[in-house]
Amino acid sequence: MQCPRTATPLTKVNVGKVAVYVSEKTGGVFLTNQTLALFESGEEARGQALARHLSQFHHPLPSIDARVNCPTCSETVMLRRYYSPLHVVEIDECPGCGGIWLDTGELKKLQSLMLNAKERAMLRQHLLAEHRPVSIEGMPHLRDSQRKEFNKIDRLLDLADWLIQG
Numbered sequence: 001m002q003c004p005r006t007a008t009p010l011t012k013v014n015v016g017k018v019a020v021y022v023s024e025k026t027g028g029v030f031l032t033n034q035t036l037a038l039f040e041s042g043e044e045a046r047g048q049a050l051a052r053h054l055s056q057f058h059h060p061l062p063s064i065d066a067r068v069n070c071p072t073c074s075e076t077v078m079l080r081r082y083y084s085p086l087h088v089v090e091i092d093e094c095p096g097c098g099g100i101w102l103d104t105g106e107l108k109k110l111q112s113l114m115l116n117a118k119e120r121a122m123l124r125q126h127l128l129a130e131h132r133p134v135s136i137e138g139m140p141h142l143r144d145s146q147r148k149e150f151n152k153i154d155r156l157l158d159l160a161d162w163l164i165q166g
C-alpha cells in the first residue's frame with residue numbers, strides 16, 4: 001500500500017488493536033472503512049495515541065488540492081468531502097471501499113471539533129432544564145410528546161457538537 005501523496009510505502013501500525021496505515025513521509029494516514037469513528041475523539045486513549053504517533057512525521061504538503069487514488073483500490077479516485085456540517089475539515093473518502101485518507105494535521109482538526117464527555121453532560125443538563133418534559137400517568141399522548149422532546153434534545157446535542165467548537 002502506498003501513500004497517495006508521495007507514493008512511498010505506508011507503514012501498518014496497530015493502535016489499540018486497530019490497524020491503520022501511516023505515511024511516515026508526510027504524517028498522513030489511511031483508515032479502512034468505519035475505523036475513523038474509533039479515532040475521532042481526542043479524549044480517548046486510541047485517538048490520542050494515533051494523533052501523537054502521526055505528529056512525529058508531520059510534514060505539511062505545499063498543496064493538497066490534487067485528487068488522490070485510494071491506497072487499496074488503486075484505480076479509484078477518492079472523493080474530497082467535508083466531514084462536518086460546519087465545513088471545517090475536508091477528508092478524502094473512497095467510494096469503493098469506504099476507506100478514508102487524512103492528510104497531516106487533519107486528525108487533530110477533527111478531534112478538536114468533538115465535544116468531550118463532560119461538556120456533553122453539561123450541555124445535556126442545560127438542555128433538559130430548558131426543555132423539561134411533563135409526564136402525566138394515563139395520558140399516553142403526553143408520553144409521546146415527551147419522547148419527541150428527548151429526540152429533539154439529542155438532535156440539539158448533535159448540532160451543538162458542531163457549533164460549539166468552531
Ligand SMILES: [Zn+2]
Binds near residue numbers: 094095098099
Ligand atoms: Zn478504496
